[in-house]
Amino acid sequence: MSLEPPPDQDIVVVGASGDLAQRKLLPALYNLSREKLLPTRGAVIGTAPVDWGDQQFRDHAHQAVATFSRTSVDDAAFATFAERLHFVPLSGDDITPLQQHFTQQRRIVYLAVPPSAFSPLISAIGTAGIADDTSIIIEKPFGRDLDSARQLNAELHSVVPEERVFRIDHYLGKETVQNLLVFRFGNSVFDRVWTRDAISRVEITVAETLGVDGRGRLYEEIGAIRDIVQNHLFQVLALTAMEPPISFEPEAIRNEKVKVLRAIRPIDPEHVVRGQYTAGTVGKESAVAYRSEPGVSPDSTTETFAALRLQVESWRWTGVPFLLRTGKRLKVRDSRVVIVFRDVPLHLFREVGVEAMESNRLVVRIQPDEGIALSFSAKQPGPDVTAQDVHMNFNYGSSFRGSPPEAYERLLHDALHGDHMLFIREDEVEAGWSAVDGILKEPPPVEFYAAGSWGPKDAARIAAPGHWHAAENEV
Numbered sequence: 459m460s461l462e463p464p465p466d467q468d469i470v471v472v473g474a475s476g477d478l479a480q481r482k483l484l485p486a487l488y489n490l491s492r493e494k495l496l497p498t499r500g501a502v503i504g505t506a507p508v509d510w511g512d513q514q515f516r517d518h519a520h521q522a523v524a525t526f527s528r529t530s531v532d533d534a535a536f537a538t539f540a541e542r543l544h545f546v547p548l549s550g551d552d553i554t555p556l557q558q559h560f561t562q563q564r565r566i567v568y569l570a571v572p573p574s575a576f577s578p579l580i581s582a583i584g585t586a587g588i589a590d591d592t593s594i595i596i597e598k599p600f601g602r603d604l605d606s607a608r609q610l611n612a613e614l615h616s617v618v619p620e621e622r623v624f625r626i627d628h629y630l631g632k633e634t635v636q637n638l639l640v641f642r643f644g645n646s647v648f649d650r651v652w653t654r655d656a657i658s659r660v661e662i663t664v665a666e667t668l669g670v671d672g673r674g675r676l677y678e679e680i681g682a683i684r685d686i687v688q689n690h691l692f693q694v695l696a697l698t699a700m701e702p703p704i705s706f707e708p709e710a711i712r713n714e715k716v717k718v719l720r721a722i723r724p725i726d727p728e729h730v731v732r733g734q735y736t737a738g739t740v741g742k743e744s745a746v747a748y749r750s751e752p753g754v755s756p757d758s759t760t761e762t763f764a765a766l767r768l769q770v771e772s773w774r775w776t777g778v779p780f781l782l783r784t785g786k787r788l789k790v791r792d793s794r795v796v797i798v799f800r801d802v803p804l805h806l807f808r809e810v811g812v813e814a815m816e817s818n819r820l821v822v823r824i825q826p827d828e829g830i831a832l833s834f835s836a837k838q839p840g841p842d843v844t845a846q847d848v849h850m851n852f853n854y855g856s857s858f859r860g861s862p863p864e865a866y867e868r869l870l871h872d873a874l875h876g877d878h879m880l881f882i883r884e885d886e887v888e889a890g891w892s893a894v895d896g897i898l899k900e901p902p903p904v905e906f907y908a909a910g911s912w913g914p915k916d917a918a919r920i921a922a923p924g925h926w927h928a929a930e931n932e933v
């Protein structure tokens with residue numbers, strides 16, 4: 459990550475009055491400004507279909523930073539940041555009024571708008587005649603299936619080339635996700651065992667305790683497979699399973715990631731469980747059923763949970779199941795990768811019974827409680843030979859001082875520098891959609907699970923013959 463300011467350019471946030479801008483983008487831009495990592499010259503121009511002026515936008519940004527920033531508001535730093543902030547109310551798809559506010563030759567446009575607004579805004583950039591000096595950051599979900607993703611790619615490329623497109627998956631901005639590369643390719647001790655010879659299965663979980671948070675109408679159109687599996691889970695899968703790249707260059711890394719996604723075999727519908735939460739208790743709070751959420755149809759079949767068993771057919775991975783699962787209103791918030799190693803071949807400890815011992819596991823905790831743990835068997839002290847599962851634990855919080863940058867800070871910083879490493883390439887997004895296209899076209903029926911549980915009972919079938927290694931029984 460360069461600590462130099464990026465080239466001079468304006469930053470245009472379309473959808474600047476929305477939730478993402480408030481919770482993530484404005485605090486991230488403020489923190490970059492504080493650390494002198496915004497362009498030396500350039501405005502931050504917000505736009506949305508609301509009747510705000512510059513001052514209202516600055517007040518909104520102040521409140522957003524005060525509420526959501528990882529750092530508290532520093533008055534002098536905020537005043538410096540606020541000087542850049544301008545607002546242009548826009549309704550409809552004519553963006554030409556923005557041009558009067560450009561201060562630089564170049565600009566980056568962040569489409570922080572509902573997916574239905576992506577296409578009209580992309581063509582508006584073309585019609586306004588500003589495409590030649592424009593880069594575009596586009597939010598997820600990128601399309602809703604393979605055909606629509608291809609269509610959106612074609613629309614983007616009719617306006618700007620791939621070198622100026624930044625498709626966001628904010629999981630790639632997380633330190634713990636980036637660390638998968640350093641962990642795998644910077645440590646010889648794990649390199650030798652990162653293969654089908656030593657690994658029996660790989661589990662990747664993204665579990666949320668939140669429900670749809672008032673966004674039921676939007677979620678009805680999306681569901682867990684489009685919202686999380688096709689992007690976050692597949693990105694973590696790609697980083698976990700990829701071959702060593704030939705260099706640490708963005709294209710070298712993205713070349714290897716896309717190969718993993720292309721190697722996913724067509725998914726057997728028997729290896730997919732879709733779930734939907736009913737009323738229950740999450741922690742100490744009671745939660746209504748998904749079908750009772752505002753904006754949700756009372757007979758909705760949208761999945762709020764998905765578990766899949768995949769095969770990555772490659773020299774390294776053939777025969778190793780990849781178990782992916784995500785859900786809302788689950789028991790705990792927990793994102794992790796669990797590498798389960800093969801058991802020892804011989805019953806050496808007859809007293810203990812090898813079957814009774816847990817398999818060795820490497821657990822990468824993405825969030826919360828970020829860290830990595832290795833579980834193995836140790837002899838319990840005493841005259842008998844009895845084994846116990848123990849853990850070696852690395853914890854980010856205690857090993858590194860200071861709070862790491864938020865994912866959106868890192869991603870905005872890289873996009874301003876034109877660095878694509880942490881963004882999803884055209885062929886990657888299409889390979890991801892291609893892998894789930896079959897189940898999106900013919901989805902298995904949804905099974906119900908109580909809010910506050912670990913999902914439908916049938917999810918255990920996917921994990922057989924083992925069980926899911928969830929936060930409740932792991933470090």
Ligand SMILES: NC(=O)c1ccc[n+]([C@@H]2O[C@H](COP(=O)([O-])OP(=O)(O)OC[C@H]3O[C@@H](n4cnc5c(N)ncnc54)[C@H](OP(=O)(O)O)[C@@H]3O)[C@@H](O)[C@H]2O)c1
Pocket residue numbers: 472473474475476477478479481505506507508550569570571572573575597598599
């Ligand atoms: N919120 C998150 O944490 C999050 C996380 C990951 C991805 N995303 C993605 O980020 C995007 C924005 O999400 P959000 O949660 O911020 O949505 P949101 O709260 O609904 O805000 C959308 C923003 O876009 C504006 N807008 C709506 N239609 C527009 C149009 N046709 N032209 C220009 N502006 C328009 C809205 O203005 P009005 O309010 O006046 O309509 C608002 O400023 C979505 O694609 C979402 O999937 C969001």
